[in-house]
Amino acid sequence: MEQQLLKRIDLIFNDENDWQEILDQTLAHDNTYIINALVSSELKGRGGAGFPTGLKWKLTSEAPGIEKYMICNADEGEPGTFKDREILSRVSFKVLVAMAVCARVIGAKEGIIYLRGEYKYLVPQLNKTIAEFGAYCGRTGLDFNVRIFLGSGAYICGEETALFESLEGHRGEPRNKPPFPTDYGFRGMPTVVNNVETLVHAYTIFKYGAARFKELGVASSRGTKLFSVSGDTPIAGIYELELGMSLSQFVEEFGDGDTKAVQVGGASGFLVPRKKFDETTIGFQGRLTGVSLPTGGSMMLFNSSRSMYNVLNNYLDFFREESCGQCTPCRVGCQILHKGIEEVKRGERNAKYLQTLLLLTETMQLTAKCGLGQSVANSFSSIVENFWEEMIY
Amino acid sequence: MENKVQLTINGQIVEVQPGKSILEAAEKLRIHIPTLCYHKDLCVKGNCRVCVVESKHNKRLVAACATPAEQGMAIVTNSLKVRNARRHIIQLLLAEHNADCTKCYKNGQCELQRIAADLKILNQDFSELNQWKKYTVDYYSPSIIKNDSKCIRCQRCVRTCAELQGVNALTVAHKGEKMKISTFLAKPMSEVVCTNCGQCVNHCPTGALVERNYIEEVWAALADPTKHVIVQTAPAVRVGLGEEFGLEPGTRVTGKMVTALRQLGFDTVLDTDFTADLTILEEGTELLGRLKSSVAGDNADVKLPVISSCSPGWIKYIEHLFPNRLSHLSSCKSPQQMFGALAKTYYAASRKIDPKSIVSVSIMPCTAKKYEAGRPEMCSSGYRDVDYVLTTRELAIMIKQAGLDFGVLSESAYDKLMGQSTGAAAIFGATGGVMEAALRTVYEVVTGREVPFEALNITPVRGMEGIREAAIEVKNPLPEWQFLDGVTLRCAVAHGLVNARKLMELPAERFNQYHFIEIMACPGGCLGGGGQPIPTSPEIRNRRMEAIYAEDMGMPLRKSHDNPEVQLLYANYLGSPNSKKAHELLHTHYTLRERF
Ligand SMILES: Cc1cc2nc3c(=O)[nH]c(=O)nc-3n(C[C@H](O)[C@H](O)[C@H](O)COP(=O)(O)O)c2cc1C
Ligand code: SF4
Ligand code: SF4
Ligand code: SF4
Ligand code: SF4
Ligand code: FES
Numbered sequence: 009m010e011q012q013l014l015k016r017i018d019l020i021f022n023d024e025n026d027w028q029e030i031l032d033q034t035l036a037h038d039n040t041y042i043i044n045a046l047v048s049s050e051l052k053g054r055g056g057a058g059f060p061t062g063l064k065w066k067l068t069s070e071a072p073g074i075e076k077y078m079i080c081n082a083d084e085g086e087p088g089t090f091k092d093r094e095i096l097s098r099v100s101f102k103v104l105v106a107m108a109v110c111a112r113v114i115g116a117k118e119g120i121i122y123l124r125g126e127y128k129y130l131v132p133q134l135n136k137t138i139a140e141f142g143a144y145c146g147r148t149g150l151d152f153n154v155r156i157f158l159g160s161g162a163y164i165c166g167e168e169t170a171l172f173e174s175l176e177g178h179r180g181e182p183r184n185k186p187p188f189p190t191d192y193g194f195r196g197m198p199t200v201v202n203n204v205e206t207l208v209h210a211y212t213i214f215k216y217g218a219a220r221f222k223e224l225g226v227a228s229s230r231g232t233k234l235f236s237v238s239g240d241t242p243i244a245g246i247y248e249l250e251l252g253m254s255l256s257q258f259v260e261e262f263g264d265g266d267t268k269a270v271q272v273g274g275a276s277g278f279l280v281p282r283k284k285f286d287e288t289t290i291g292f293q294g295r296l297t298g299v300s301l302p303t304g305g306s307m308m309l310f311n312s313s314r315s316m317y318n319v320l321n322n323y324l325d326f327f328r329e330e331s332c333g334q335c336t337p338c339r340v341g342c343q344i345l346h347k348g349i350e351e352v353k354r355g356e357r358n359a360k361y362l363q364t365l366l367l368l369t370e371t372m373q374l375t376a377k378c379g380l381g382q383s384v385a386n387s388f389s390s391i392v393e394n395f396w397e398e399m400i401y
Numbered sequence: 402m403e404n405k406v407q408l409t410i411n412g413q414i415v416e417v418q419p420g421k422s423i424l425e426a427a428e429k430l431r432i433h434i435p436t437l438c439y440h441k442d443l444c445v446k447g448n449c450r451v452c453v454v455e456s457k458h459n460k461r462l463v464a465a466c467a468t469p470a471e472q473g474m475a476i477v478t479n480s481l482k483v484r485n486a487r488r489h490i491i492q493l494l495l496a497e498h499n500a501d502c503t504k505c506y507k508n509g510q511c512e513l514q515r516i517a518a519d520l521k522i523l524n525q526d527f528s529e530l531n532q533w534k535k536y537t538v539d540y541y542s543p544s545i546i547k548n549d550s551k552c553i554r555c556q557r558c559v560r561t562c563a564e565l566q567g568v569n570a571l572t573v574a575h576k577g578e579k580m581k582i583s584t585f586l587a588k589p590m591s592e593v594v595c596t597n598c599g600q601c602v603n604h605c606p607t608g609a610l611v612e613r614n615y616i617e618e619v620w621a622a623l624a625d626p627t628k629h630v631i632v633q634t635a636p637a638v639r640v641g642l643g644e645e646f647g648l649e650p651g652t653r654v655t656g657k658m659v660t661a662l663r664q665l666g667f668d669t670v671l672d673t674d675f676t677a678d679l680t681i682l683e684e685g686t687e688l689l690g691r692l693k694s695s696v697a698g699d700n701a702d703v704k705l706p707v708i709s710s711c712s713p714g715w716i717k718y719i720e721h722l723f724p725n726r727l728s729h730l731s732s733c734k735s736p737q738q739m740f741g742a743l744a745k746t747y748y749a750a751s752r753k754i755d756p757k758s759i760v761s762v763s764i765m766p767c768t769a770k771k772y773e774a775g776r777p778e779m780c781s782s783g784y785r786d787v788d789y790v791l792t793t794r795e796l797a798i799m800i801k802q803a804g805l806d807f808g809v810l811s812e813s814a815y816d817k818l819m820g821q822s823t824g825a826a827a828i829f830g831a832t833g834g835v836m837e838a839a840l841r842t843v844y845e846v847v848t849g850r851e852v853p854f855e856a857l858n859i860t861p862v863r864g865m866e867g868i869r870e871a872a873i874e875v876k877n878p879l880p881e882w883q884f885l886d887g888v889t890l891r892c893a894v895a896h897g898l899v900n901a902r903k904l905m906e907l908p909a910e911r912f913n914q915y916h917f918i919e920i921m922a923c924p925g926g927c928l929g930g931g932g933q934p935i936p937t938s939p940e941i942r943n944r945r946m947e948a949i950y951a952e953d954m955g956m957p958l959r960k961s962h963d964n965p966e967v968q969l970l971y972a973n974y975l976g977s978p979n980s981k982k983a984h985e986l987l988h989t990h991y992t993l994r995e996r997f
Contacts, residue, residue: 162576179573184447184467333580334448334573339554340493343578344527351528364526371489374462374482375450382461 014261017224017232017248019212020095020205026215027101028144031108034214035150039069039113046210049218050230054305055081055166055203056276056379058292061210064200067190068114071198076116078107079175079194079201082123083159083166086274087326089306091234091246092204093127099208100134104141104154106207109214110200111152119154120194122171125161163330167378168193168201170332181332182378205234205305226252229291233305239271240264240311251292256285259309266311269394274306275323276383279316281394316395317353323387324349331380337372338381344368345388352399359400362392408474417470424452424465427478434478435487435516437494437606438555439466441938442924443564449555451490451516454478462486484520491517492526499533499550506546507608510935513553514607532578541589543775544597544613544768544931549581552609558582558601565924567899568718570595582609585997594721594997596898598714598922599768599792599931612768612932615789616799622760622789623666630760631748632667633740633819634658636674637766637830637927638793640948644934644941645797646807651944653952656812661800662764663813669748672815673763674822676736676743677829677838679970680711681961683987684733684835685843686978688917689882697884704728706893706915709835710989711735713773714922714931718898721994723905729918732988736829737763737770738779741786742986743819747974751818756782762789764796766830766930769922781986792932821966824857824953831949832896832926833862833869836919840873840892841960847875847882857959863950865925865943867900868893896921896929 034042046062053059068076080103084092095103107119123130138154145152157175159165165174169183172194193199202210209231213221225231229251238244241262249258259267269281272290280288310319324346333339348365351357369385376382392399405416410427417426422445427434438449447467454465457475462483465476477483494513502508533550540546554573559582562571570593574583584593602610622630643652662670687707694703710716710731719726734742740763745756763770767790773779774787791799800807815821825841828834837859844852852859852873861871871892875885893915895901901920904912923930925942928949953959961967975983 164576181573184445184464186469327577329577331577331580333554333576333578334446334556336448336450336490336493336553339578339580340497340530343530343532344493344496347528347530357528367485368489368527371486375453375486375490377447377450377464 014249014253014257017250019232020208020234020248021098023099023102027105030211030215031105031144032148034105034109035112042109042113043069045213045218049213049221050228051206051209051213051221052229052292053203054205054209054233055201061202061206064190064202065110065113068198068200071191073198075118075195075197076114077194077197077199078111078114078116078119079171079199080107080119080121080204080207081166081168081171081201082121082127082204083171084124084127084204085163085166086276086306088238088274088308089236091236091305093124093130094246095204095208095234096127096130096134100137101141102211103204103207104137105214106202106210107154108141108145108150108152109210110202110207112150114198114200116200117151117153119152120175121154121156122165122175123156123158125159128158131156131158162332164332164378164380167380170378171201172199181334184377224250226289226291233290235305235307237262237307237309239309240267240314241309251290253290254286255280255288255290258290258307259285262307263309264311267309268312268314269310269316271306271308271310271319271387273386274308275326276380276386277306278386279319279390279394316391316398317349320349320387320391320399321346324384327380327384335377335381338376338384341368341372341376341381342384345384349399359396362396362399366392406470406472408470408472408476410476411478419469421470422466423454423456423463423468423470423474423476426470427465427476432478434465435519436466437512437516437553438557440557440560440604441940442604443557443560446556446560449490449494449553451487453483453486453490455480455483488520488522489526491520491522494553495522495525496527497530497532498553505551505608506611506614507551511608512606536581539589540613541591542595542597542613542772543591544599544771545590545595545602546611546613547590548609548611551607552582553607554580554582555606556582557604557606558610561600561604565600565897565899566596566598566922567902568594568596571601594995596714596717596721596922597769597772598898600923601931602768603931603933603935603937612792612794613771614795614798615771615791616795616802619762619789619791619799622762627758628760629668629754629758630666630762631669631671631744632662632762632764633671633673633676633737633744634662634764635737635766635830635927636677636827636834636949637930637933637945638764638796640830640928640945640952641766641793641933642797643807645794646800648808649944650941651948653948654807655952656814657807657810659815660810660813661805661807664805664810665799665803667762669816671740671819672822673736673740674826674829675819675964675966676739677826678823678961678964678967679739679987680733680736680835681825681838681842682967682971682978683739683983684709684731685839685846687731687733688839688843689846690979692885692916696888705913706918707731709917709919711829711835712769712920712922712927713767714769715898715901715920716991717769717772717994718901718922719905720992721996722902724993726905727991727993730991732990734779734987734989735770735773737765737790738773738786738989739987740819741774741779742781743970745782745784745786746986747970748819756784759784760788761786762791763787764791764793766793766927766933767923768792768931770932778989793934794932797934818966821964822956823961823964824956824959825961826964827952827956828949830927831863831946832921833864833894833919834926834949836862836871836892836894836917838961839917840890842962844873844875845960845962847878847885849879856954858950862892862894862919865939865946867897868895868903870894890917891915892917892919894919896926897924898922
């Protein structure tokens with residue numbers, strides 16, 4: 009039977025070199041119009057939390073503050089994702105346009121691109137683009153400047169409040185929320201933080217309108233998404249796909265015929281075993297069954313040759329190092345989990361200990377200070393519960 | 402009144418000001434929520450997660466200390482979900498911890514141990530982690546022992562050192578499993594900018610930061626029949642010690658303390674208050690001398706303001722960070738060191754005791770005094786002027802070890818020769834006290850009249866404001882001080898090194914306006930010292946402060962220059978203030994240090 013291919017979309021990288029026009033045309037509208045367009049597009053943040061972008065801009069525009077800031081989150085720390093890098097190397101003007109529009113809407117004069125340290129080589133190119141963009145803004149009378157801040161390589165600095173701390177010259181530790189960045193962000197001022205990809209989608213909406221954007225995807229998960237596909241697949245790479253596909257559709261197309269499980273959303277996402285491919289939808293949590301949009305859009309396929317124990321072991325090793333270490337459930341919990349699965353594997357603890365560890369991940373989810381510690385439970389419980397035997401034998 | 406927010410906690414309704422946390426709201430209802438990283442003196446960090454509670458409409462638990470109370474919230478502090486999570490968190494802390502409680506200095510006084518006991522954590526669900534075995538204990542500082550294997554990473558010490566003291570000697574290093582509290586380049590505490598103030602010790606919930614104790618050394622000296630063991634007690638100890646025995650903060654226990662010291666076996670019980678009065682005469686004379694040189698124009702090189710020098714934490718701080726201001730420091734030793742120098746000279750001679758056999762012990766509210774006693778220059782008597790410095794806490798430990806029932810001890814008086822003091826000395830224990838005591842004396846020396854304040858209480862320099870100022874105009878001085886006629890003496894007082902920094906960073910033209918500055922390293926002055934009973938809080942320090950001023954009011958003599966034993970000391974031994982002999986024994990010099 010003929011396989012029905014998932015529709016490839018080409019909105020993000022498609023560059024018609026019309027950024028000046030789009031910028032002018034968008035800024036010709038008033039702020040309310042722009043916010044309304046974003047709200048009605050139902051665009052949700054692509055950085056992980058899936059917060060509605062229009063609402064974020066609206067809240068920040070309404071929050072009192074003598075200064076405000078627009079920050080583009082390009083820390084892209086999730087192992088195996090590199091879509092933000094791709095965007096910045098190929099269509100950085102789109103990102104800058106969306107930043108400038110956001111700045112006008114919220115009342116910011118300063119924009120910052122928080123760039124992952126490993127992407128340092130992008131800086132010269134980006135600075136050139138920023139200079140050209142700045143010159144254009146100058147000519148059109150838009151008071152907005154963008155600078156690049158190079159991160160220092162800690163995964164946690166991609167978390168927005170740790171990012172502020174890092175920008176302010178402190179150690180990258182997440183803050184308490186509330187207060188939220190929309191009220192109290194960089195330097196204590198109202199701040200919008202958006203993922204690189206979110207900003208490009210905003211550009212798409214400026215260009216084609218909210219209605220066109222909404223035609224893509226499904227209810228509660230509108231538009232497209234960039235996926236970094238890796239693992240046991242013959243066609244690894246970056247793909248822009250519509251949200252709302254089922255995982256079985258995805259595996260049919262990207263799998264190698266022997267796919268046993270897919271990790272959706274990287275280390276902090278979920279592992280979905282074959283038996284649940286049908287019922288799992290790739291999109292934001294909504295009325296649809298299944299779960300989860302990837303933090304960085306990472307989709308990692310595993311075939312039957314892979315040990316799920318090793319997969320989990322790697323993730324936990326990553327977390328025990330990348331936890332900022334400030335809060336108890338995450339700092340100690342990650343170490344206990346990592347050590348625990350090794351002890352069970354070696355037979356030093358019996359399999360019942362895995363139950364204890366599952367309870368621990370519940371506590372971590374309930375009590376950790378930020379998204380990192382809260383989401384360790386995702387991969388842990390989805391792997392342990394679905395591959396119990398592999399954990400033991 | 403502002404709009405209050407109303408919420409329920411465990412079904413009870415409570416109203417609080419907007420911005421107050423759930424924890425504060427619960428406190429109002431007298432509902433206890435366990436905490437570890439939270440401290441009333443510090444900004445909220447919310448990292449231990451012990452204080453989590455359930456909030457309806459929130460699928461996660463929320464940290465009570467870090468979450469603002471909101472209108473309509475429904476909080477539950479003791480649900481099964483909360484209890485399980487709390488248990489887990491304590492188990493996690495213990496799994497990471499060198500939980501050898503019976504061999505821990507904080508055994509019985511540790512907040513972690515306390516919560517574990519309350520929750521009755523009788524088993525450990527999780528495997529022990531052994532990271533702590535890799536840590537070595539830092540014994541290098543003369544004041545503080547830092548034992549990372551007992552640390553729960555609450556960062557109270559880091560926040561204390563930064564927010565209260567502005568020193569930043571302690572920082573968080575590394576991330577993940579390796580995250581720990583460290584110093585610049587992980588150097589020993591003795592080699593960094595640490596001032597030994599002990600505020601981090603006062604704020605540490607566990608045994609990770611404790612004072613270096615000399616309890617056994619002092620017991621050994623007391624047991625040695627060839628030794629004559631003499632003890633001095635600092636002004637702030639008598640308003641703090643009672644807390645260690647369950648008395649209300651602010652209870653004055655001077656007489657009981659003296660009795661206890663005698664029963665512990667000290668041969669002579671004397672008072673640092675005596676040398677506090679002496680300090681006023683030395684420092685006051687120095688101040689007047691400098692005033693004369695600069696105001697009367699005798700010597701343009703002489704620097705004003707004079708800055709007080711009785712707080713050894715402050716001394717080390719300025720040596721590290723503001724070397725350009727060092728020449729402003731009074732050359733006077735602290736009262737402790739004045740006492741030490743006299744103990745093995747004046748006292749020894751008067752009592753005909755071989756100074757070699759004297760062991761000089763001091764009871765201090767302070768850990769920096771331990772360091773100060775060991776400074777190489779502090780040997781004016783020809784011996785170590787002060788042999789052992791014990792904090793208020795260590796004294797309490799000795800009293801408990803001796804089996805004394807402190808609450809029922811009778812009251813007794815200090816021994817003679819160096820045991821008499823005035824109210825001016827008593828107030829040394831509070832921020833602003835040195836200033837007030839100095840003004841009471843200096844003003845009278847210059848004008849022949851008492852300071853123009855009701856009952857000698859110079860209220861503008863009192864209180865807990867971080868920096869306070871006062872100005873007193875000199876009118877109709879005695880002929881000798883005619884050049885001061887109409888001069889307004891400008892004074893500033895700062896406590897907590899973070900406030901000291903603000904004064905030191907003033908531009909020269911503002912800084913030089915002052916004539917006299919008093920600085921105490923610790924919040925509230927010595928009464929909030931790093932060696933005082935734990936816990937500390939603004940409220941507790943206020944109570945101690947009230948007790949200090951009550952002590953002053955209760956004294957028959959309230960001005961240092963009226964102290965008969967001090968007068969005797971000058972008459973029989975030193976000659977006059979700032980005499981050559983006084984300089985030899987009672988004054989000192991300072992050292993330049995690195996900035997980290
Ligand atoms: C541990 C952790 C790491 C994160 N890393 C990133 C990142 O690398 N890039 C990113 O855009 N968002 C990251 N986020 C999410 C941000 O906190 C924030 O939600 C996001 O940047 C908001 O942008 P959006 O609304 O456009 O998604 C991370 C969150 C957590 C908890
Ligand atoms: S959950 Fe982990 S990363 Fe987040 S604040 Fe706590 S320790 Fe840091
Ligand atoms: S710090 Fe506390 S819990 Fe740890 S060993 Fe000491 S007393 Fe026990
Ligand atoms: S003793 Fe004082 S200066 Fe030293 S680390 Fe502790 S708080 Fe900082
Ligand atoms: S040393 Fe004490 S105060 Fe500092 S983090 Fe450790 S336990 Fe907390
Ligand atoms: S006391 Fe609230 S998180 Fe530590």
